[in-house]
Amino acid sequence: MKILKGVRIWDYPDTRSTDITIDNGKIITIEDSMLKKIEVGYNNFESSEIKTIDAEGLYVLPGLVNAHTHSPMWPLSGLIDVANFARATSDGNQNLHADATTFRSWLKIVQKAEMSITPDDVKLFSILTYSQMLLKGITTVADFYIHLNSLAIAAIDSGIRAHLVRGMIDRLDAGIVNRNDDERYNRVKDRLNDCGNLHRKWQGTGEGRITIGIGPHSPHTCSDELLIGAAEMARDLSCPLHIHLAEDVEATRRYRAENQGVVRHLESLGLMDTKILGIHCCHLNEKDMDILAGYANFWVVYCPYSNRQLGVGEAPVKQMSQLGINIALGTDGAASNPVMDLRMDGQMAAETLEMSDRKRVRSMSLAGSDALGLEGGKIEASKLADLVLVKDLSAFLGGKEEPVHVFVNGEHVVKDGRCTLVDMDELSDRAKERKAELMEGWGLNRQGNKKGQKNYTGV
Numbered sequence: 001m002k003i004l005k006g007v008r009i010w011d012y013p014d015t016r017s018t019d020i021t022i023d024n025g026k027i028i029t030i031e032d033s034m035l036k037k038i039e040v041g042y043n044n045f046e047s048s049e050i051k052t053i054d055a056e057g058l059y060v061l062p063g064l065v066n067a068h069t070h071s072p073m074w075p076l077s078g079l080i081d082v083a084n085f086a087r088a089t090s091d092g093n094q095n096l097h098a099d100a101t102t103f104r105s106w107l108k109i110v111q112k113a114e115m116s117i118t119p120d121d122v123k124l125f126s127i128l129t130y131s132q133m134l135l136k137g138i139t140t141v142a143d144f145y146i147h148l149n150s151l152a153i154a155a156i157d158s159g160i161r162a163h164l165v166r167g168m169i170d171r172l173d174a175g176i177v178n179r180n181d182d183e184r185y186n187r188v189k190d191r192l193n194d195c196g197n198l199h200r201k202w203q204g205t206g207e208g209r210i211t212i213g214i215g216p217h218s219p220h221t222c223s224d225e226l227l228i229g230a231a232e233m234a235r236d237l238s239c240p241l242h243i244h245l246a247e248d249v250e251a252t253r254r255y256r257a258e259n260q261g262v263v264r265h266l267e268s269l270g271l272m273d274t275k276i277l278g279i280h281c282c283h284l285n286e287k288d289m290d291i292l293a294g295y296a297n298f299w300v301v302y303c304p305y306s307n308r309q310l311g312v313g314e315a316p317v318k319q320m321s322q323l324g325i326n327i328a329l330g331t332d333g334a335a336s337n338p339v340m341d342l343r344m345d346g347q348m349a350a351e352t353l354e355m356s357d358r359k360r361v362r363s364m365s366l367a368g369s370d371a372l373g374l375e376g377g378k379i380e381a382s383k384l385a386d387l388v389l390v391k392d393l394s395a396f397l398g399g400k401e402e403p404v405h406v407f408v409n410g411e412h413v414v415k416d417g418r419c420t421l422v423d424m425d426e427l428s429d430r431a432k433e434r435k436a437e438l439m440e441g442w443g444l445n446r447q448g449n450k451k452g453q454k455n456y457t458g459v
């Protein structure tokens with residue numbers, strides 16, 4: 001059991017300090033006199049050891065929830081600059097730099113680069129990303145990728161709470177990759193079996209910190225069979241389903257031209273009958289949003305920083321908010337958001353939606369927690385003890401100050417601004433070394449230049 005002594009609750013109207021008692025991963029009590037009660041013999045807790053953390057004068061707020069990222073993309077953080085550089089110089093060679101002028105081309109670059117990332121790389125880059133997130137107050141991450149075994153180990157070791165989503169693709173834009181029906185059927189079956197196995201293996205592990213989601217990548221990269229199977233599995237396992245939705249303007253237009261639009265398409269396949277997180281939603285029109293407004297189980301995950309970096313368009317979150325559609329926030333991966341600081345997305349969302357600081361904090365914490373089906377996002381008894389302690393609330397929200405302490409599931413994972421479970425210096429060195437090797441393989445030198453070019457240092 002731990003007592004955070006002398007904290008100020010971030011949204012209390014007065015600034016009086018209080019004690020928060022946490023035990024077994026949850027907030028147990030919030031009251032001024034808990035320490036005195038314990039001194040006179042009060043003990044109603046599961047653990048016998050009592051640890052007091054002097055938090056006098058610090059503000060406590062719920063941990064931030066990053067509802068969408070791809071953490072193993074850490075070494076791809078420079079590729080957006082490579083794409084911009086290629087555009088600026090009209091570099092059109094048949095290599096990694098080629099044709100990097102649109103979202104589609106950027107995606108091709110990323111997919112090509114990702115082919116050389118191994119399961120060990122996933123573990124290394126994810127544990128670094130998770131630790132960097134903890135240092136910025138992100139206590140939960142929804143991570144959409146493959147190699148979930150590596151992600152789960154990284155999450156358990158770093159101390160973060162992770163909702164791991166097995167991404168699935170069985171089709172490219174031009175058509176189904178595997179041309180005969182048996183092959184396609186087996187591919188769908190394999191993907192879904194893998195999800196079921198991962199759920200059996202990891203759900204609830206790491207003292208309950210690991211949960212599993214189902215991730216058909218997007219409507220245009222998944223066959224209807226895969227989308228239907230994913231929705232059935234999400235319902236059977238009571239897992240949220242995550243899908244990239246209307247990020248790609250061309251694909252969204254095609255759905256609109258061919259049938260009633262992408263949202264109606266998902267509805268017809270049964271996806272809207274699951275708890276569903278639609279990532280991005282940049283190109284939805286009024287008809288799409290009207291349908292979504294009828295589903296309280298739908299959450300848009302707004303990733304404004306990534307969307308602006310990629311120039312894919314602004315999600316119509318103002319209209320969505322007016323229609324009562326749930327909105328959570330995500331950073332997306334480093335390939336489109338090198339800073340991966342949810343506070344940046346919170347700031348952008350606050351400007352677009354004209355949110356007060358109170359609403360802004362909730363959009364970064366409670367909204368994501370609810371979207372992922374977690375009992376967190378509030379400083380209340382019985383809620384998850386995922387807490388961030390800061391000196392100055394507005395400096396923290398503005399990204400000018402990092403947390404002093406961070407707790408996840410009641411564990412003290414950041415103490416006096418440093419990660420307690422990993423050696424960040426050693427981890428960063430290893431990750432940088434491996435990134436340099438990968439970049440050599442991608443045709444980029446250590447400064448990120450295309451070999452032989454001196455005037456670019458963006459990576």
Ligand SMILES: [Zn+2]
Pocket residue numbers: 068069070144244279332333
């Ligand atoms: Zn994504």
